[in-house]
Structures are given as C-alpha cells and as structure tokens.
Amino acid sequence: MTEAIPTKVQCCIAGGGPAGMMLGFLLxxxxxxxxVLEKWPDFFRDFRGDTIHPSTMELLKxxxxxxxxxxxxxxxxxxxxxxFHGQEIVLADFSHLNVTAPYIxxxxxxxxxxxxxxxATAYPNFHLLMETEVTDLxxxxxxxxxxQVLHNGRSETITADLVxxxxxxxxxxxxxxxxxxxxxxxxxxxxxxxxxxxxxxPSFSLGYMEAGQFMVMLERDSYWQCGYVxxxxxxxxxxxxxxxxxxxxxxxxxxxxxxxFRFVTQxxxxxxxSVTVDYLSVWHKPGVLCIGDAAxxxxxxxxxxxxxxxxxxxxxxxxxxxxLSGGAISEDTLAAIQKRRMFPARVVQRxxxxxxxxxxxxxxxxxxxxxxxxxxxxLQAFPVLRRVTAHLIGIGIRPEHITK
Ligand SMILES: Cc1cc2nc3c(=O)[nH]c(=O)nc-3n(C[C@H](O)[C@H](O)[C@H](O)COP(=O)(O)OP(=O)(O)OC[C@H]3O[C@@H](n4cnc5c(N)ncnc54)[C@H](O)[C@@H]3O)c2cc1C
Numbered sequence: 001m002t003e004a005i006p007t008k009v010q011c012c013i014a015g016g017g018p019a020g021m022m023l024g025f026l027l028x029x030x031x032x033x034x035x036v037l038e039k040w041p042d043f044f045r046d047f048r049g050d051t052i053h054p055s056t057m058e059l060l061k062x063x064x065x066x067x068x069x070x071x072x073x074x075x076x077x078x079x080x081x082x083x084f085h086g087q088e089i090v091l092a093d094f095s096h097l098n099v100t101a102p103y104i105x106x107x108x109x110x111x112x113x114x115x116x117x118x119x120a121t122a123y124p125n126f127h128l129l130m131e132t133e134v135t136d137l138x139x140x141x142x143x144x145x146x147x148q149v150l151h152n153g154r155s156e157t158i159t160a161d162l163v164x165x166x167x168x169x170x171x172x173x174x175x176x177x178x179x180x181x182x183x184x185x186x187x188x189x190x191x192x193x194x195x196x197x198x199x200x201x202p203s204f205s206l207g208y209m210e211a212g213q214f215m216v217m218l219e220r221d222s223y224w225q226c227g228y229v230x231x232x233x234x235x236x237x238x239x240x241x242x243x244x245x246x247x248x249x250x251x252x253x254x255x256x257x258x259x260x261f262r263f264v265t266q267x268x269x270x271x272x273x274s275v276t277v278d279y280l281s282v283w284h285k286p287g288v289l290c291i292g293d294a295a296x297x298x299x300x301x302x303x304x305x306x307x308x309x310x311x312x313x314x315x316x317x318x319x320x321x322x323x324l325s326g327g328a329i330s331e332d333t334l335a336a337i338q339k340r341r342m343f344p345a346r347v348v349q350r351x352x353x354x355x356x357x358x359x360x361x362x363x364x365x366x367x368x369x370x371x372x373x374x375x376x377x378x379l380q381a382f383p384v385l386r387r388v389t390a391h392l393i394g395i396g397i398r399p400e401h402i403t404k
Pocket of ligand 1: 134
C-alpha cells in the first residue's frame with residue numbers, strides 16, 4: 001500500500017482516520033494532487049468505534065458507493081434502546097428517517113477505512129503513505145508550507161499549498177500550530193471490551209442502567225462490544241481489586257448466561273477510553289487547517305465522532321477543491337470551513353456534556369434508582385421524540401452532501 005514519498009503535493013493530510021481518508025479521497029476525485037500520511041502500517045488496530053450512521057451512508061449513496069459498501073460484513077440496528085432498572089426504553093428510532101439506509105451499520109473501522117482507501121487509490125493523484133509520521137510543520141514567508149515526516153527511520157519534507165491536520169485528538173499538527181484548545185471538564189471514562197454473543201441474545205444495541213452502573217452493548221455478529229462507563233480516573237482503583245469482582249458487577253447488571261463476562265480474563269483485555277471533549281476556538285492558521293477530532297474531540301455519547309469527522313471532510317473538500325486548483329489557500333477559505341462545521345460540532349458537544357453531567361453521572365453516583373431520568377421518561381411517554389433523537393444522532397445538524 002505504501003508508495004514513494006512525493007516531495008510536493010497540493011494538499012498534504014496528516015492522519016488516515018475517517019476525516020483524513022475521506023478528505024483525501026474527495027480531493028483526489030476532484031483532481032487535486034493529495035497525500036494522506038498515516039503513522040501506522042495499516043488500519044487494523046484497537047476498537048475505535050464501529051458506527052456508520054445514516055448520514056455517512058447517504059454520502060456513500062451520493063458517491064455511487066453504497067451498494068458496494070453494504071456488501072462488506074456488517075450488522076444493522078434500526079433502534080437504540082436502554083434497559084433502565086429492567087424496563088426497556090427506546091432512545092432513538094432510525095426506521096422513520098427519510099434515507100436509503102435508515103439504521104446504524106456496525107462495521108470495524110479498519111474495514112471502512114480500507115474501503116475508502118480502495119476507492120481513493122483508483123486515482124493516480126492520490127498518495128497514501130503508511131508508516132509515515134508527521135513530526136513537524138515547515139514554514140516559509142509566515143505560513144505553513146509543508147510537513148516534516150519520519151518514514152523508514154528517515155526524516156523527509158513534503159511541501160504543500162495546504163496542510164490539513166486530521167491526526168485525531170492528540171494532533172501533532174494542532175500542537176505545532178499552537179492553536180488554542182478549549183477543554184470541557186469531562187466526568188466519565190469508558191472501558192471497552194468484547195464478550196461472546198449468542199444468536200439467542202437480543203438483536204439490537206442496548207444501554208443498561210442500574211444504580212452505580214451504566215453500560216452499552218453494541219451488537220456485532222459473534223460478540224457484543226461492551227462500553228462500561230465509570231467516573232473519570234476510577235479504572236486505576238478498579239485494577240487494584242480482582243477481576244472477578246468486575247465480572248460479578250457486570251453479571252448483576254446484564255445477566256448473560258454461561259458467565260460470558262469471564263471472557264474478559266484480565267484487566268489488560270480492557271481498553272480504557274479517557275473521554276475528552278475539547279475544541280479549537282480557531283481551526284486554522286495561514287497554510288494549515290484542522291478537522292475531525294483534531295479540531296473537536298467528541299465524547300462517545302451517540303457514537304457520532306466518526307460521522308462528524310466525515311462531515312467535516314466533505315465540507316472541507318467542497319470548499320477547498322476549487323480553490324486548491326488556484327494554488328495557496330487564503331485564510332478566508334479556511335475560516336469558511338470552520339464557520340460551516342463548528343456549529344454542528346459544538347451543538348453536539350454541548351448535548352453530550354449535558355447528558356454526561358445530568359444523566360450519566362447521577363446514575364453512576366446513585367445508591368438506588370427509582371425512576372428513569374427525565375429525558376428517558378419523555379422518550380417513553382412521547383414515542384415521536386425517538387424520531388427527533390434518531391435525526392440528531394443519525395443525520396446530525398447541517399448535514400453535508402456531495403455536490404459534484
Ligand atoms: C475506544 C474508542 C471508541 C470510540 N467509539 C466511537 C463510536 O462508537 N462511534 C463513533 O462515531 N466514534 C467513536 N469514537 C471516536 C472516533 O473514533 C473519532 O471521533 C473519530 O475516529 C475521529 O476521526 P478522525 O479522522 O478525526 O481522527 P482519528 O480517527 O483519531 O484518526 C487520526 C489518524 O491520524 C493518525 N495519526 C495520529 N498522529 C499522526 C501523525 N503525527 N502522523 C501521521 N498520522 C497520525 C492516527 O494513527 C489515526 O489513524 C471512539 C473513539 C475511541 C478511542
């Protein structure tokens with residue numbers, strides 16, 4: 001997959017995650033000479049979210065790729081539901097959305113990224129450089145004009161009319177640009193782990209809530225991807241105790257038969273997601289732009305991070321492609337991308353923070369649960385509201401479209 005390092009491209013993208021790969025593909029499709037630089041040798045790595053939302057599938061439809069995409073192994077969920085103290089509440093019902101794929105598709109992120117890569121590499125002006133780590137930015141005449149990369153142990157320079165930081169929430173581009181990052185106080189972390197799934201288990205994704213416990217279980221073919229929510233920093237204390245105590249509390253929350261939580265044999269089987277919600281007040285400087293998690297790291301609530309990153313990429317490609325053909329990009333152009341995408345990202349972040357603080361944290365600190373939190377009671381009493389939550393999660397605010 002890796003090719004020789006080009007010395008000059010029109011657009012150089014740091015990071016081959018959902019934002020970087022989609023932007024690279026769309027710019028290549030528009031005829032731009034583009035390089036995506038990914039520090040790892042492949043896309044196969046730890047669980048990082050597997051949710052492909054209706055908004056992303058609409059984009060794939062507009063690109064004429066949805067049918068091929070849906071031939072890849074995946075599971076679908078037309079609803080998201082929560083089990084509150086034994087009582088089931090539907091939280092979002094996607095089946096009413098006016099889209100071709102009115103459901104959430106669960107697919108390993110590496111399959112999605114490999115799919116986009118296979119489409120992009122059809123364009124000779126698309127360069128995917130794996131095992132290529134961006135280490136620094138190159139400046140000239142008061143603007144960023146390229147990147148310094150480490151590849152095969154050698155430091156090399158790639159110059160570009162525009163550098164895009166799509167290198168995630170620990171973005172090197174963001175750090176090297178000194179853009180101001182505003183962090184929201186986040187009171188939760190999530191422990192992710194898989195447990196075996198049986199054909200007789202319920203067939204859609206569920207959240208389970210009891211006093212002191214909150215867990216989501218995402219349906220995959222042969223296993224459940226479990227996300228156990230804990231107060232921030234609590235994992236260190238948990239690890240001092242035996243894992244059997246963890247098994248017991250999981251089994252009390254979700255009584256799976258055959259003691260399946262024992263599949264998690266040691267603390268090392270668990271992946272800690274230190275939840276962060278942050279955003280850049282300004283996403284750009286002359287010659288450089290940040291998008292996706294590099295511009296706004298999302299909480300996992302609603303599983304919207306991948307899809308928002310892709311929406312950023314679509315807006316960026318639409319605005320950048322005609323301008324890149326003319327050479328260096330003005331700050332006004334970069335500001336237009338931020339103006340378009342910051343509002344949807346911030347609204348979703350505000351809702352996530354509200355839910356973390358007002359719904360999830362009280363459950364984690366509760367000694368006894370009497371009745372579901374107000375948002376759950378409203379969803380139960382007025383089923384039409386489940387369409388609103390489905391729209392917010394599945395389509396989002398200000399959805400982007402492929403225009404050419
Ligand atoms: C455990 C976990 C579970 C999650 N669950 C969900 C979920 O269910 N649904 C959902 O929508 N979102 C989920 N998310 C969030 C989601 O993964 C992100 O919001 C989304 O991937 C952001 O996309 P991105 O392209 O902006 O950044 P990323 O996906 O982080 O991609 C950044 C890429 O840049 C590469 N990179 C980093 N630094 C460099 C460098 N210096 N040089 C070159 N390459 C570099 C990284 O290797 C990576 O491939 C989860 C995240 C985690 C960690």
